Amino acid sequence: MKSLLCKQHLKPKHRNCFLQGNNAVLHSAFAFLIILATLLLAVPLSTLAAEKPNTLVLPFKINTPTDRARLTQTIDAALTKALEAGPARMRTFRMFPRTEAENIFDYTTAWPPSYEAIQQFGTEAAADVSYVAVGSLTKLGDSISLDIKVYDLLDPSSQTFYYLDGQELENVEGSMDKIFNDVLAYTGRSFLIASIAPQGNARIDSGAILRSISSRAGDIYEAEQLRNDMKNIFKMGYFDDVRLRVEDTEKGKAVIFEVKEKPVIGQVTIRGYDELKEDDIREVISVIPNTILNPQKIREAADNIKSLYKSKGFYNTEVTSEITYPKADQVKVEFAIQEGEKVFIKDIRFAGNESFKDSELLKVMGTKEKGLLSWFTDSGVLKRDILEQDASRITSFYHHHGYIEATVGMPEITQDGEWLYVTIEISEGNRYRVGNIELTGDIIGVKEELLYLVKIRDEEYLSRNLLREDILRLNDFYAENGYAFAEATPTVNTNREEKIVDIAIDINKGDLVYINRITIKGNTRTRDKVIRRELLIREKGVFDSKALRLSHQRLIRLDFFEDVSITPEPTPDKTKMDLVVEVKEKPTGAFSIGAGYSSVDALMFMAEVSQNNFLGRGQRLALSGSISGTAARYNLGFTEPHFYDSQLMLGFDLYNWEREYDLYTRDSKGFSIRFGYPVWELWNASFSYGYDDTNLTDVDFDNVAPSIIQSLDINTSSYVTFNLSRDTRNNLYATTSGTYNLLHTKYAGGFLGGDSQFTKVDGASSLFLPGFFIDETAFHFRLSAGQVWENEAGALPDYEKFYLGGINTIRGYKTRSIAVTYTDPDTGVEYEVGGKIMWFANLEYHFPLVKAGGLRGLVFYDAGNVYESEWDFNNIKQSVGAGLRWMSPMGPMRLEWGYVIDPEPDEDSSNWEFSMGGSF
Template sequence: MLMKKHLVILIIFFLVSPISWAAELLKVGISPLVVYIPKKSPRMGEDLSLMLSQKIKNPKIKIVPWKGEIVQKIEEARKEGEKQGLDYVIMGSLTQIGEKISLDLAIVETGGIKPPVLIYKEIPSMEKLEVVSTEIAQELVYKLLKKKRITRLEIIGNKSVDKEAILAVMQTKEGEIFDPKIIRRDIKSIFKMGFFKDIRVEVEDFPEGEIVKFIVSEKPVIKQIIIEGNKVIKDSDIREVIALKVNSILKEHLITKSVEQIKALYQKEGYFDAQVEYKIIPITSEKVKLTFIIKEGEKAYIKKIIFEGNKAFKDKTLKKQMKNKERWFLSFITGSGKLKTDELENDVNRIANFYYNHGYINVKIGEPQVERRGTDIYITIPVEEGEQYKVGKIAIKGDLLKPETELKKILKLKSGAVYNREQLQKDITALSDVYASEGFAYVEIEPEIKVNSSTLSVDVVYHIKKGIKVYVGRIEFEGNTKTRDKVLRRELWIGEGETFNKIKIEKSIEALHRLGYFEDVKLETQRGEEPNEVNLKIKVKEQPTGSFSIGAGYSSIENFIIMADITQRNLFGRGQQVTLRGYIGSVTQRYTFDFTEPYLFDSQLSTGFQAFKWDTEYIDFTKESSGGEIRLSYPLGYYSRIYSTYHYEKAKTADFNEEIASKYITELADGIATSSIRLSW
């Protein structure tokens, strides 16, 4: 078979004007098919023709309803096609021989002399006819438009970039119609990836379709990044801001970005004259060395911050509001004097807020002017203070839970005082807390501010919409992989079904923090199943609750000493605490076991016990003590408890020296027991 091979060079796609594929619509008619099947419906041929007509969808093809008889011969098709004004006629048959079913179609050009284009398709079963007809319809479109499909798509020349990554940005796919316009778009898309310095396309033409080859040439890989000239900033800090890494593809825009990031890093340190250049040195045809050459220049410091127009407050007071500070003789310790350009805008806002909170509601802070004089930086900030305003009338309107006079007592902003915007927000929060503690979690408080320029006063009206009363729905915990839900739930001051109470919820979160089991405790509120229901989700992050310590020492009395302590503050996730301690020396040995159950039988009663054994060798005798204690405690409020402790100890002496031991010591040889009860809170 004779094959033609042609090369489509990249330059053709960009320099040659796009080929116009627009043409007049092709008028196509489909003759009812001849059906050779033992059991067939009377209109099966017409139905198959209609099925194909509906599946051929292309803006350049117009399917014309068939008006004549069934045609079975080529010449009949040509004549009938001319009669109906068609460009092409599709004719054929559906045949079943035994288990084999086949569809034979012919595309006949009306008024032409070329042989028909034949299409043959085997069908596994009649149930698959619908699916196969879709494939045949697509094949008919290709043949009618005299276009070829892409039978194979190849990516050649890629080494570092995966083929799948390239195909992902392309529209050209195997099995689709070859389209030069799409090829041109794909070339641009591949270039945009930034990995390639050259792309060309080759197309091989075969009767069954086209083989399209995208031949790419990758940019070199960076095998080494060198930084030269830096003294103030470490290599590691510079490498962190560089957008390129070793073994990555060399991309020009990332080099430019890296240069700017290095300059920005130096500017943060006060080196505003720092210059950064780069060199690309080839190692091989595929590998390069990238060198950044830095000229640091001299460091500049803030010499003076100047305010223009301020009368109410001194420069010193306004400077305290800023993060940017002037250099002074202890700057090498405090780090002040560096210009933080990203903080300048925030400094302006801080100064403005300072004025707002002192009654200057019309203050205007201009844009800071930064002037460099050698290594000195001067910052000038213009200020228009305006007049100072005081608080006029205060009113609370809307849904009041308490008399207005009572609610006003909560407010810190008082009539006659200097207007303070920050305090206004705090008062809104305080009022919200009052309502949230009564179940109105969605209360809305909108302040209405009326400025009276003639009296230099500000009237404030708090408009309150309490909304619906809310109840607690589900309380869920998340993150407690060890600690049991019961341990957390018993610390809560609020339960499911109770009225929403912000104060109780805050106390609950505080109580969970106090347990010491969690590194972090966060609360999320979620809408419940009912409009007046709120679900609480408490997210915790557990931290280690066990500890083990061991130590050793030496003293003139004990000689060598060993001390050990094992403690678990959340035993088996039940919230119980257990401690085992040991102290072993040549003179003294002490052993203690302690256990605490904070909620006995899930009640508020806390209990614990301790057992101990102490042995001490004195010059004239040895004292042996053993015993224990039982502890009970009960909460009297949020921050206090009452404690009761029963202590029992039995002591005896042994190994005493009768020559020097006193009569009292020798009488303790049989032992003596003591017990005591202690109350405290």
């Protein structure tokens, strides 16, 4: 009886070659069984089964018209490499030798072989495999295609095909690797993870569990890796137990992590606190109700509470936690606090400081000893991060004064009862004088002029801080002149014998840089040209760092954007630079209604419709109105800040307003046309023409001065104004630095016509300086003065004269209560009228009270007066006081109390002023 292996895909000499008769079969089978039995005794069945590949891969048939031998060698190498790439493939695939395959199969006939031929081959020559993979490679020009057919020896109906077309010959290894990835997913699925899923989790999201592990569906099944995954799930802290269950499926291993969740937190209570608020304590803990119990987080919460108390000066605070189980699946967590006594720094001591007194060094430090105002300023409370910074501050202080070798040790802290003592060791070293200063390298301009930028040459002793500022100043100077990448490098040569340092500053200016392209991003509403016209730097122009900074400030001052950034970007040409201007739009249109109260206007209601960026063109359009107990104001205004894209500002206002004073009511209607132009950097000049029609009504003729009665006949004013202003304030509300200067002139009558005939000049100058050593504090000094003259026709209405007193001038005095006393020569009766000359000054110190809430405090000193015709600085009104300021949801709020220094008999000694909803 012949074997069934004799098929057309086998070569002739191999037909009838495996079984020639029954005798041969019996002898061969008997020998095979003896050998197999010996092997089974030596190797465990499980090991043998686990290591035997289940897929036999025949060498590829190569279809190419030329160079077949070389290509065959390349393909066999790539195939071998693909089959041995990783443990999963080595367990799954075994390559059949080409020489043996070509002896069995005819590679010149149609390919691939029939299922019957492969089945007979597998049964007789590879009985230990379940699959046979047969492939071919076809070369067409410089590209190749791969085709693989996989035979399932146990299921004749299951034959799977894989192919890749249009692949590059140079990347044959990558192509072979890719196609056998797909084959592996089919024949090697018993070695792969088919699915991974957690089970038993009710509150913890399955995605969160899967993100904590490394194994993924499609990975090789590795028991060690899965054990590590179990550990990672347990480390999440949400489970009392984690177990692994693995099931075999047709697609591979199904991995299930069985978890048992910890109970949920039902209640978190805190007891034992007295010095701190419960809300403040809860802010520092992450243990909250309706979350899974995590002992680690409870320990962290206790530590955070202790740290919070330490930051407030309580260094002996103890915090314990207790977990109880009111229900089987729910716990109660309680934190018990023993606050202890507050501990303050009693004394800060220095050792080794011979050149500076302790008091001088204490001024440098942010850490302070306990003082009289500790209850208010928190001085005396130890904050370790601040204390560590103090060591650097003291070092910098010494280096600033010439002690460039000075070192400061880390502060040592000791506790004695309720007091802390801080000791800081200092090694001063020698003090070095400034010797020769030389500029070398790329000098632009006159060398002597560059030396003026080096301020350290005016110092006797070396200051590292000042030297650092000089280097930055030189770099900025070069950057302002187009050398964006200029570097000034100082070299300090120390002469320890003479205690002198010579300084050589070498300058490498680099290339002159031009602006290549300016790109605008993020402007969804504002037009490009509105942004570009604020830039003081242009495409194809020379780079200028100062113009860049000013451009950024101008964009911020538009108040159209939440955020503005100007980022230089390099180009392939190192002499050119791109700029990217990126903005984030914010709402610029508003409809607002509100209410407010002030000591002057009493209760007032306000409404406004405005658009600060009308149609994205940067124009402002506003319609507003307000009504109070003493005034009613209505205004329509429009402003075009860049008329025809020039620097010329154009605008107009239409208004109608009424104001009640003590002795009369003023009713005004009118309009004005405004022009403005930036004259130099932050200086702006504006000019306007206006026409006003005013009537005085409800006049108290029994008490009013004759000059006010004369104003009844002065109804119309035709006038021009000129303003010059400069504003460098860093913030319009909580200002801590900068200046504001304003000069205002007004001319009415003359060739302009109208009843009024006068010239008025007034101005104000404000200076803001940061406070010393305390963040967000500031000194504010303001000086204001003015004078008004009657023109030749002599028609000056009383409401154009000056009155002082009130929340915006001299506090402690009622609004408009500081005036000129006029005695009627005919009747001898005294009246109060406005003055033709005025001045006042305010000196203020601002400080934060509640930083998070925006509440600020201030103390002040005010002085000034009004005069009829001559300045008289011997007659000055003065007051002192304090106040609060808060940016409330209703607008800025002010509450201020002023005490009058040396009041007149008919003047109040003090006065409260309050306003909310108005401007500062």
